[in-house]
Amino acid sequence: MGKSAAERKAAQRARQASEGQRKIELHLDAQKLEMLERNRAARRPGREPYDAAEYIAMLIRQDDARARMHIRSISRKRCGRCGDPLPVSECLLDSESQCWVNRGWHEIKLKL
Missing domain, CATH: 1.10.287 (Helix Hairpins)
Incomplete structure (x- = not known):
C-alpha cells in the first residue's frame, strides 16, 4: 500500500531539512x-x-x-575611536560619539 498524504508530506519536509532548506512565513x-x-x-x-x-x-x-x-x-576605513577596521561589531568604547558602533552602523543598514 502507498504512503498517505501525511507520510509523503513528512518525507518531503525531511528531505528539505536535510538539504538545509527552511520554510518561512511572510505576511504582506x-x-x-x-x-x-x-x-x-x-x-x-x-x-x-x-x-x-x-x-x-x-x-x-x-x-x-x-x-x-x-x-x-x-573595510578600508577605521573606527574613529579605537582604530579597528570597519565594520566594528563590538567595542568597549561604543558609548563615545567617535566610535563607529555608536552611529556608523547607519552606513550599512537597509534604506528605502
Whole structure:
C-alpha cells in the first residue's frame, strides 16, 4: 500500500531539512503584495512571471551581493575611536560619539 498524504508530506519536509532548506512565513499587506505581483511579472515580460519564492530568493541574493560589496568598501576605513577596521561589531568604547558602533552602523543598514 502507498504512503498517505501525511507520510509523503513528512518525507518531503525531511528531505528539505536535510538539504538545509527552511520554510518561512511572510505576511504582506495589500500594497506590498501588489508590488510583488507587479514586479514578478515586469521582470519577465512576455513570459510566465517569476514564482514568488524564486523572486524573493533572487532579491535576497542581490541584497547579499550589494551588502558584501558595501562592507568590503568600508573595510578600508577605521573606527574613529579605537582604530579597528570597519565594520566594528563590538567595542568597549561604543558609548563615545567617535566610535563607529555608536552611529556608523547607519552606513550599512537597509534604506528605502
